[in-house]
Amino acid sequence: MRSAEESTLLFEVMPKLTIDGKEITVDEGTTVFEAARQVETTIPHFCYHPKLSIAGNCRMCLVEIEKMPKPQISCNTVVQEGMVVHTQTENVKALQKNVLEFILINHPIDCPVCDQAGECKLQGYYMDHSASGSEFNEAKVKKPKRVDLGPNVMLDDERCILCTRCVRFCDEISQTGELCVTNRGDRSTLRTFPGKKLENKYSLNTVDICPVGALTSKPFRFQQRVWFLKSVPSICTGCATGCNIYVDHNDGKVFRYKTRENEEVNQCWTCDEGRLSYTFINEARLIRPLLKTENGIEEINKKQAVLTIVEKLKSEAADNMVFIGSAYESNENNAALKKLADALGVKRLEYAYHEVENPSSDDFLIKADKNPNRAGVKKLSYAEFSGELSGKTVIAMEKIGTSQLEKIRLKKPQYLILLSSQRSPACELADVILPVSTFAEQKGSFINFQNRIQKFESALEVKGEMQSAWQYLQEIAEGLGHAWNIVSSDKLLQEFFNLNYEAIGEQGKVIEN
Amino acid sequence: MENKVLTKNFGLKDSHLLSVYESTGGYQNLKKIFAMQPVDVIEEVKNSGLRGRGGAGFPTGLKWSFVPKDSPKPKYLCVNADESEPGTFKDRYLLELDPHRLVEGMIICSYAISCHNAYVYIRGEFVYPKVQLEKAIEEAYQKGYLGKNILGSGYDLEITVHRGAGAYICGEETALLNSLEGKRGMPRLKPPFPAVVGLFSCPTVVNNVETISALPYILDQGAEAYRQFGTEKSPGTKLFSVSGHVNRPGVFEVPLAYSLKKLIMEDAGGIKDGKALKAVIPGGSSVPVLTAEEALEVNLDYESLQEKGTMLGSGGVIVMDETVCMVKALTNLAHFYSHESCGQCSPCREGTGWAHKLLQRISGGEGRAGDIEELQKIADNMAGKTICVLADALAMPIWSYLKKFRNEFESLIKD
Ligand SMILES: Cc1cc2nc3c(=O)[nH]c(=O)nc-3n(C[C@H](O)[C@H](O)[C@H](O)COP(=O)(O)O)c2cc1C
Ligand code: SF4
Ligand code: SF4
Ligand code: SF4
Ligand code: FES
Numbered sequence: 001m002r003s004a005e006e007s008t009l010l011f012e013v014m015p016k017l018t019i020d021g022k023e024i025t026v027d028e029g030t031t032v033f034e035a036a037r038q039v040e041t042t043i044p045h046f047c048y049h050p051k052l053s054i055a056g057n058c059r060m061c062l063v064e065i066e067k068m069p070k071p072q073i074s075c076n077t078v079v080q081e082g083m084v085v086h087t088q089t090e091n092v093k094a095l096q097k098n099v100l101e102f103i104l105i106n107h108p109i110d111c112p113v114c115d116q117a118g119e120c121k122l123q124g125y126y127m128d129h130s131a132s133g134s135e136f137n138e139a140k141v142k143k144p145k146r147v148d149l150g151p152n153v154m155l156d157d158e159r160c161i162l163c164t165r166c167v168r169f170c171d172e173i174s175q176t177g178e179l180c181v182t183n184r185g186d187r188s189t190l191r192t193f194p195g196k197k198l199e200n201k202y203s204l205n206t207v208d209i210c211p212v213g214a215l216t217s218k219p220f221r222f223q224q225r226v227w228f229l230k231s232v233p234s235i236c237t238g239c240a241t242g243c244n245i246y247v248d249h250n251d252g253k254v255f256r257y258k259t260r261e262n263e264e265v266n267q268c269w270t271c272d273e274g275r276l277s278y279t280f281i282n283e284a285r286l287i288r289p290l291l292k293t294e295n296g297i298e299e300i301n302k303k304q305a306v307l308t309i310v311e312k313l314k315s316e317a318a319d320n321m322v323f324i325g326s327a328y329e330s331n332e333n334n335a336a337l338k339k340l341a342d343a344l345g346v347k348r349l350e351y352a353y354h355e356v357e358n359p360s361s362d363d364f365l366i367k368a369d370k371n372p373n374r375a376g377v378k379k380l381s382y383a384e385f386s387g388e389l390s391g392k393t394v395i396a397m398e399k400i401g402t403s404q405l406e407k408i409r410l411k412k413p414q415y416l417i418l419l420s421s422q423r424s425p426a427c428e429l430a431d432v433i434l435p436v437s438t439f440a441e442q443k444g445s446f447i448n449f450q451n452r453i454q455k456f457e458s459a460l461e462v463k464g465e466m467q468s469a470w471q472y473l474q475e476i477a478e479g480l481g482h483a484w485n486i487v488s489s490d491k492l493l494q495e496f497f498n499l500n501y502e503a504i505g506e507q508g509k510v511i512e513n
Numbered sequence: 514m515e516n517k518v519l520t521k522n523f524g525l526k527d528s529h530l531l532s533v534y535e536s537t538g539g540y541q542n543l544k545k546i547f548a549m550q551p552v553d554v555i556e557e558v559k560n561s562g563l564r565g566r567g568g569a570g571f572p573t574g575l576k577w578s579f580v581p582k583d584s585p586k587p588k589y590l591c592v593n594a595d596e597s598e599p600g601t602f603k604d605r606y607l608l609e610l611d612p613h614r615l616v617e618g619m620i621i622c623s624y625a626i627s628c629h630n631a632y633v634y635i636r637g638e639f640v641y642p643k644v645q646l647e648k649a650i651e652e653a654y655q656k657g658y659l660g661k662n663i664l665g666s667g668y669d670l671e672i673t674v675h676r677g678a679g680a681y682i683c684g685e686e687t688a689l690l691n692s693l694e695g696k697r698g699m700p701r702l703k704p705p706f707p708a709v710v711g712l713f714s715c716p717t718v719v720n721n722v723e724t725i726s727a728l729p730y731i732l733d734q735g736a737e738a739y740r741q742f743g744t745e746k747s748p749g750t751k752l753f754s755v756s757g758h759v760n761r762p763g764v765f766e767v768p769l770a771y772s773l774k775k776l777i778m779e780d781a782g783g784i785k786d787g788k789a790l791k792a793v794i795p796g797g798s799s800v801p802v803l804t805a806e807e808a809l810e811v812n813l814d815y816e817s818l819q820e821k822g823t824m825l826g827s828g829g830v831i832v833m834d835e836t837v838c839m840v841k842a843l844t845n846l847a848h849f850y851s852h853e854s855c856g857q858c859s860p861c862r863e864g865t866g867w868a869h870k871l872l873q874r875i876s877g878g879e880g881r882a883g884d885i886e887e888l889q890k891i892a893d894n895m896a897g898k899t900i901c902v903l904a905d906a907l908a909m910p911i912w913s914y915l916k917k918f919r920n921e922f923e924s925l926i927k928d
Binding site: 054055056057058059060062070071076078095098099101102103105106135136137138139141161162164180181183184185186187188 | 680682697702704851852853854855856857858859860862863864865866867870871874881883884887894895897898899900
C-alpha cells in the first residue's frame, strides 16, 4: 500500500489532463503539444521541432485551455493537473486560420516553382483551412529570392516564415551557429553571420526541417516535383553509422536521400556527405558482364559470363582460391560468397573495404569508417584484406579501396573475377566483371558500428543484366553442381544470421556478438 | 505637507551631486537598512503598495518576493532605463536631475533580494542622462556607498551601466535581459519569469527607474508615509510626462488619483493657442485613447483609468487638440510599432506592418470600403496571441481610435 504522501507525490509527478474529451496521464513537464500527440492529435505547428529548443514564435499551435483567459501556445505550455484543453473547436480553427493569414500576406505563394510544393506545411495548412482568397490589398514586402547561404543550401528569403528552426539547428545540433535573423518586424531576414557561410557537415538537415520552401538543397533544386518521387526506406551507405534514410527516386534515378527517423541511430539527422552520396547509384553503371580478351574489354552476356567463371573455377584447387567479400556489400551478398566458399572448400575469406583520404569523422554521426557493413562482414568471419594474392584465383566484390588495389597490382592474382556495380579502377585489373545491383536495387541488410542490423528495401528496377551479387553467385554455384534454390535474400539472412526482415523491423535490431 | 517623493530635489542647484543629495538626507538611511533583515525590507515595500512604474503596474514588493531565497545562483537587479514609449520622458529627468536617488534605490532593492551585481540598462540615445548617472555611480563608489563592504556592513554591490542600441523592444524586460547578455533583443517566452530565470539564467528583478527611485523615501519615511499619497489600491505619487498641445509640457509629480483635467489645464498650462481639446492618451502611446470628455472627468490612478477602458501605463500623457487628424495620429503609431516589432511572432511581425500599410493608404486618401473592418480584424487577430504585448500595444490604439473617432476614418474611405 502506498502512503497518502506517496500517492500525492505520484499524483504530482503524473498530471492528468483532458484533451478534446480524452483523458490522459502524462509525465511531469510534458507540454500540451506533446500530450496531444500521445492521443494521436498533432496540433498544427511550424516552429516546434522535437529535437530543438522551443521558440514559440509561429503561434500556429494556439489552443484553448479552460480557465485560462487567453489562448495558449501548446508547444510551450506545460501540462498542469486537471487541465482541460480544446484543439478542435471553431475558435481554435479560427485562431489557426488567422495566424496563417498573417504568415501568408507577405508570402510570395510561388508554389508552382517551389521545390517544397507537395510537402509544404504552409500549403498543407492553407488547404486545411478553407483555401480562401486573399484580403490583403497592400504591397508585399520584397525580399531576395536567391541567397547563397553555403555550398549546399540556397535561401528564398520571401518564402521564409522566420520559424528559426534552421537557426536553432545550427546553434543546438551542429553547434556551428552560422545562421541568424537580422532586421526587425516584417523586414526580418534570415542570414548567415557576416563573413560566415552555412557550411557545416550537417547543413542539409536545415532543408529537411524548413517547413516551407525557403531553404532548398542546391543539388535537388528544380530537379523534380516531389509528388513524382517514390520514397523507399533504406540505409545510407556513407559510413559505419548507417543513418536511416528514404531513397527518393523516379524514372530509374535517385534524386535525393531524406532522413528517416531512428532515435537509436541518427535521431532525425544525416550528414551532408552521406546524404549526397547517392550520385554513385546514378553514375557509370555496368549493365552487361565484361570480359578481358586479347582485344581489350568486351561485353558478353550473362550466360557466357557465368559459364566462363564456372569453367575457370572447376579446374581450380580450393587452396588456390581466395574469396574477397566487402564491407560495402550487404550481409546477404557476403553470405552468398561465403556459402560458395563453403561449397567449394575455399578457406581464405577476406574482405575489402572502401577507403577515402582523410576521412571525415566527429563525435555525432560521422564515422571515419566509410563502410556501411564492416561489422556484418566480420560477423561472417571474413578476415581483413591481406594483399597476398599472387597467383591465386580470386572472386572479389567492390568496393576495394586504393591501398588494397595497390597491393593487388603488386601481387597480381592469376585470375580475378570482380562483382561490381560500376566502372571503377578495380575493373582494370579484372579478368571478368559481373554487373551487380547496388543496395538501392535490392533488399538486404547491413550491420552498423553499434552491432545494429538494419534493413533496406529495393528502390530501383535493375537494368540490363544487372542483378544482386548473391544471384550471380547462386548461378555460379549451380554451374558447379550446387543447387541452392534461393528465391530471395531472406533465405540467406535466415541461414547465416538466424533472422528475418520482419524481426529486424523498421528501426533495426542490435544483435549479439 | 511635503508632497514630493521623487522630484523634491529637482529645484535644487546641482541636484545631481552627491553632496546635494546627502544634504537632503540621501544615503543617511543605509546603515539602518543594512541592519534590517532583507525580508523586512521587502515587507516594507510590500506594505507601501508601490506598483511598477514601467507600465504594467505590478506590485513591486510582491515581484521581489518571487526571487527564490534558497537558490544558490547569483541574483540580479536590472533597472529598466530604456524609456522609449512615445510620450514618456520621466525617467530621463530622474536620471539627469537626481541620479543618486536611483543609486540609493538600487542599493535598497539589491540588498533586499541579495543581489551583488546590479545593472542599469539605459536607452542608447540617453547620452547625457548616462553621463550624469555614471558620475553619480562614480561618486557613490568613492564615498563607499557602492563596492565592497558598504559602510562596514559586509554587503557588496557593484553597478554596471549598459547602453541600449536604439530598439524600443529592449524596454520589454526579457528582451532587455537578452540584450544585456549580448543576444538579439527579443522578448523571451514566459514562463519562466525573470524572477526565477532571468539574466544569465539567474533569478532577476527588473524594475523601472521611477519604481526604484521611490524606494529611498519609502525606507526613510516608512510605508505609511508613502501611503498618505494616492488611494488604497494606487498609493504614492507618480510622474506624468505631459506633451502635445499644451502650454507648458513637462514632467509633473502628482499623487495618484490626481485629476487629469487639473494636470492638463493647470499644471501643464492648458491647451495651446486657446484651441479645444480633442483627445488624450493618458499612459504612453500604447494605451487606449480618451476623448476630451472622458479625459476631463477621469482621475489618474490605476483603477479609475481602467474603468474608462484605458491604462495608467508609463504615465505618458499626450494631449491632442482639435486640429489633430486621428487617422494620421494612428498611422503614426502604427508606423512606430511596425518599425519596432522584433519580428519573431507571426501575428505581430505581419500584423503591425499590415496595419501600417493599410492606414497609410487610408490617410493618403486611398481608403476603400472594407478597410475599417480589415483594420479591426488585424487588431483582433494579433492582440493576446504573441510572446510580448507589443502586438497589443498597437491593437489597443486601433480599437479605441476606431471606436471613438470612427467618423474620421469613414470620411476618408471612398466608396
Ligand atoms: C514593448 C514594451 C516596451 C517596454 N518598454 C519599457 C521601458 O522602456 N521602460 C520600462 O521601465 N518598462 C518597459 N516595459 C515594461 C517592462 O517589460 C517591465 O514590465 C518593467 O520594466 C518592469 O518594471 P516595473 O515593475 O518597475 O514597472 C516595456 C514593455 C513592453 C512590452
Ligand atoms: S529558412 Fe525555413 S527553417 Fe529557416 S527560419 Fe525560414 S522558414 Fe524557418
Ligand atoms: S553519418 Fe554516415 S550514415 Fe549518416 S548520413 Fe553521414 S555518411 Fe551516411
Ligand atoms: S509581440 Fe512583437 S515585439 Fe513582442 S515578441 Fe512578438 S514579434 Fe516581438
Ligand atoms: S509551434 Fe508553438 S508557437 Fe510555433
